Amino acid sequence: xxxxxxxxxxxxxxxxxxxxxxxxxxxxxxxxxxxxxxxxxxxxxxxxxxxxxxxxxxxxxxxxxxxxxxxxxxxxxxxxxxxxxxxxxxxxxxxxxxxxxxxxxxxxxxxxxxx
Amino acid sequence: xxxxxxxxxxxxxxxxxxxxxxxxxxxxxxxxxxxxxxxxxxxxxxxxxxxxxxxxxxxxxxxxxxxxxxxxxxxxxxxxxxxxxxxxxxxxxxxxxxxxxxxxxxxxxxxxx
Numbered sequence: 001x002x003x004x005x006x007x008x009x010x011x012x013x014x015x016x017x018x019x020x021x022x023x024x025x026x027x028x029x030x031x032x033x034x035x036x037x038x039x040x041x042x043x044x045x046x047x048x049x050x051x052x053x054x055x056x057x058x059x060x061x062x063x064x065x066x067x068x069x070x071x072x073x074x075x076x077x078x079x080x081x082x083x084x085x086x087x088x089x090x091x092x093x094x095x096x097x098x099x100x101x102x103x104x105x106x107x108x109x110x111x112x113x114x115x
Numbered sequence: 116x117x118x119x120x121x122x123x124x125x126x127x128x129x130x131x132x133x134x135x136x137x138x139x140x141x142x143x144x145x146x147x148x149x150x151x152x153x154x155x156x157x158x159x160x161x162x163x164x165x166x167x168x169x170x171x172x173x174x175x176x177x178x179x180x181x182x183x184x185x186x187x188x189x190x191x192x193x194x195x196x197x198x199x200x201x202x203x204x205x206x207x208x209x210x211x212x213x214x215x216x217x218x219x220x221x222x223x224x225x226x227x228x
Contacts (some may be wrong), residue, residue, distance in 0.1 A: 042221070044221045045207070045217075045219035046219075052214075097214060105158045
């Protein structure tokens, strides 16, 4: 069975600082994709970043980057120059590239940004 | 602009009533999904559909029903058989066969009164 684990229920960061959110996963598939989603207080789920498992290069999107360690099955999210608008729940998710594709979700990390 | 529209934003249901949550998308996505979100439990999949007139149960389908008569629409009915329906419900869509991630609606908060 596939699982996604986020071991940090809550984290905080000072504005303009850098924070890293952890995610580990387990899958027996070799072809899969990993995602980080952000859910702000509005509760709209927003895709932050996406990583293909077959790519060694870590994905980046502006201030957001990942550290993808395939052998360790680790997929952490780094937020640089944190802004007040980054305060949200962050969810890590996994999808296998097979026919029965469903996102497997972690339980989320609540990030607070302190001014 | 393309996107997913969920309505209503807030919904109140009396005990024993069925209610239907609307989800409409104009993204031309084949696949659509319904999730339930409860505090501390993350997102749990209720039903999903990858093509019109076809849908599959997710992990917590009991007490829910869906239909997919049109590509754009995937309504969710919460029946009286659902014992604890108070939750936040999210609808999502995606491109079948592509792993670009899902697009989500803004959600419906259902409360049983």
